[in-house]
Structure formats: structure tokens, C-alpha cells
Amino acid sequence: MSQKFIPLSVPNLKGRELEYVTHAVETEWVSTGGAYVDEFEKKTAKYVKAKGAVSCQNGTAGLHIALQVCKITKENEVIVPTLTFIAAVNPVKYIGAEPIFMDCDDSLTMDVDKLLEFCETECSFMEGKLINKRTNKHIKAVLVVHVFGNMANMEKIMDIAEKFNLKVIEDATEAIGTYYLKGKYKGKYAGVIGDVGVYSFNGNKIITTGGGGMIVSNNEEILKRAKHLTTQAKSDELYYIHDEIGYNYRMTNLQAALGLAQLEQLDTFINVKKENYDLYKEAIKEIKGLTILTFKDNIRPNYWFYALYCDEKYPLNRDEIIQYLLSKKIQSRPIWGLINDQRPYLSSQTYKIEKAKTYLKHVINIPCSSNLKKEDVLYVIECLKHPEKV
Structure with a gap:
């Protein structure tokens, strides 16, 4: 199948x-x-x-x-x-x-x-x-x-x-x-x-x-x-x-x-998303070059999107990961292009834009739906453990 x-x-x-x-x-x-x-x-x-x-x-x-x-x-x-x-x-x-x-x-x-x-x-x-x-x-x-x-x-x-x-x-x-x-x-x-x-x-x-x-x-x-x-x-x-x-x-x-x-189902959705986030986080910390970005410890987040950070120790870069996952029928995406770099805002004032540039190059979002099954999460993790060039 x-x-x-x-x-x-x-x-x-x-x-x-x-x-x-x-x-x-x-x-x-x-x-x-x-x-x-x-x-x-x-x-x-x-x-x-x-x-x-x-x-x-x-x-x-x-x-x-x-x-x-x-x-x-x-x-x-x-x-x-x-x-x-x-x-x-x-x-x-x-x-x-x-x-x-x-x-x-x-x-x-x-x-x-x-x-x-x-x-x-x-x-x-x-x-x-x-x-x-x-x-x-x-x-x-x-x-x-x-x-x-x-x-x-x-x-x-x-x-x-x-x-x-x-x-x-x-x-x-x-x-x-x-x-x-x-x-x-x-x-x-x-x-x-x-x-x-x-x-x-x-x-x-x-x-x-x-x-x-x-x-x-x-x-x-x-x-x-x-x-x-x-x-x-x-x-x-x-x-x-x-x-x-x-x-x-x-x-x-x-x-x-x-x-x-x-x-009526919001808190249930949040609980499911937390479970999946925790599953991702624990497994991915064992993969060299990948990290799931954390939420602040003084809040109860809604865990809407999971942000995967890939550094130079991982065999694939941001764009290669996206293409590789897609070849495995997994949708992911880069985070947004910085707004001050968009054509309508090129002349707008900025102040010390530094970290945003780094995160733009290294972060992708991975599947996070509230109806995501445990086996789906495990499949994504397994694919990330064995990266291939596409």
C-alpha cells in the first residue's frame, strides 16, 4: 500500500x-x-x-x-x-x-x-x-x-x-x-x-x-x-x-x-497538538543537525505550528529537506520571506534585522494538524532520520 x-x-x-x-x-x-x-x-x-x-x-x-x-x-x-x-x-x-x-x-x-x-x-x-x-x-x-x-x-x-x-x-x-x-x-x-x-x-x-x-x-x-x-x-x-x-x-x-x-473542541485540539509536538521533539533531538524550536516555558501555547531548525550538521539544507519530504508525500514549508525584503516594503525603515535572516535560512514547518495520527508523526521522523538527496 x-x-x-x-x-x-x-x-x-x-x-x-x-x-x-x-x-x-x-x-x-x-x-x-x-x-x-x-x-x-x-x-x-x-x-x-x-x-x-x-x-x-x-x-x-x-x-x-x-x-x-x-x-x-x-x-x-x-x-x-x-x-x-x-x-x-x-x-x-x-x-x-x-x-x-x-x-x-x-x-x-x-x-x-x-x-x-x-x-x-x-x-x-x-x-x-x-x-x-x-x-x-x-x-x-x-x-x-x-x-x-x-x-x-x-x-x-x-x-x-x-x-x-x-x-x-x-x-x-x-x-x-x-x-x-x-x-x-x-x-x-x-x-x-x-x-x-x-x-x-x-x-x-x-x-x-x-x-x-x-x-x-x-x-x-x-x-x-x-x-x-x-x-x-x-x-x-x-x-x-x-x-x-x-x-x-x-x-x-x-x-x-x-x-x-x-x-467547543479547541482544548482537545491543543492537547493533541501538544502530544504530537512532544513526540517530534523527543525523537528529533537525537537527529544530528535538527532541532524542534521550543515554546516559552511560562506559557501554555496552542502549539499551532512546529518549527524545525536545520543546521549545517544535517546532510540537507532547508530547501532540500522540503523537496525530500515532498518526495515522501510529506508537506512542509519554509517560514515567510522577511517582509522588509518584499517589493512593497524595500524602502521602509528597519532596525538591526539579524536573527530573522538566520531563521529564514534554517527553519521549516512540518505537519502539525490536530487530526495528525501518531503513526504519521513517526513516519515523518523516520524520513528525517534517513535523508536523501532528491
């Missing part, structure tokens, strides 16, 4: 998804109205211990709204990571603001030491505003990404934000379910520590609505404004009066029905 194909990350739809979606269809509430939207918002907010949640079409839309509710304008700059998916940064340009790219640390999240150094040495803090010495523009926010379900150092980020009067936007699109186990923010979930956070329910995320996102906050004014902007800024429901430019960013009832069933 030929080996089945092992995808990188696919949905796990084995709960009440069909039941809820069927109910939405049978009651004919399939568009942007319907009880499932409200229930999904409320239960997501309850799960992550936020005051409220506002659903939207995807994580990118959520970040677009997050920047606006934080009152970022074309006159401002936003500090962002370079090692992330480009959708985290594009919304900064949607509103005409400019990004400043920051390096990562060994967790692949934003380097907070460089962030502080940049604020102290490359900027002036005057009258409550952080001013970029190079451009004389007001840096108004830091947009932090919790990469692969790891948690950025929110303790230091929030301290820096308080010191320099910065808004904090959490791109938690990969990190729903991740929370602190100890420290200042013990029990706090990724996405609800800063001013506003955003989750994604894309098809490859730990829970999915096919496409979809969620904005969360503990600030009721932010939540109210996010709801207003995502529903076409309608100030009069009956007479269709709109008081500003809004967006058709609403989630459909069908998506929310799917998401509600997925949310």
Missing part, C-alpha cells in the same frame, strides 16, 4: 460542525445575520476572558479595524515584526501609515530588547509622543505577532508601551488558546493583554470557519467602534444613515456556526 499524503495543516471537522451548519441552512439564516454570530462572539470572548468580541471576515480585516480603533492615521508610524506573514503588516499601509520593521528573538517573536533600544536611541519622547528622529513622524503603536502560537514578551512590551505612550495591537491570529502560566499576566490569553487583539480562523488555523476572524478587547469603547466599522458604520439601522466610511467585514452565520463547533 502506498504511503498516504501528509498535509502540513488542515481542518479537523469531527465535532458538531455539520449539525450547526445544517441548522443554519434549515432556518435560512446563512448570511451576516443570525444567532450563531452572536453566540460565537460571546463564547470566544468568554473563552479568552475578554469583555467582548467582534467577528469579521478574516484576520486581515480584523487588523485593519484594530489600527483604526487605535486611531492610527496616515500621519503615524507603527513598529512591526519583519518575521511574520505579510497580512500582519499590509493593513498598516491600508490606512496610509508607515511600518518600521523590528527583528525577532529566539522565540521568533519581536525582539523586545531591540524594541526598547530603538525607542530610546532612534526616537525622542516629547509631550507624550514618540517621535522618530529620522522622519519626525509620530510612532503611535506597536503591532506584535504571537508567531506559531508562541507568546511574545508581553510584560516588556506593555512596559515599553506605557513608557512611550504606545498603543499595543496583538496579532494573535496564530495564537488563540495561548495564555500565561505565571508572571504579571498569569492567566491572561494572547490577544487580550494589549489594547486590542485579533484572531484568525483561516483553513490552516487551529480552529477554522473556512475564512473569518475575531477582534477582542477589554475596552468597551474599542469594541463598540469595531462593531460600528465592520457593519458599514450604520448609525440608523432603519433609514440607512452612515456617519463615516465603514466596511462590509461581517462574518456570516454559516461561518459562525462552523466556528462555534470548532471552539
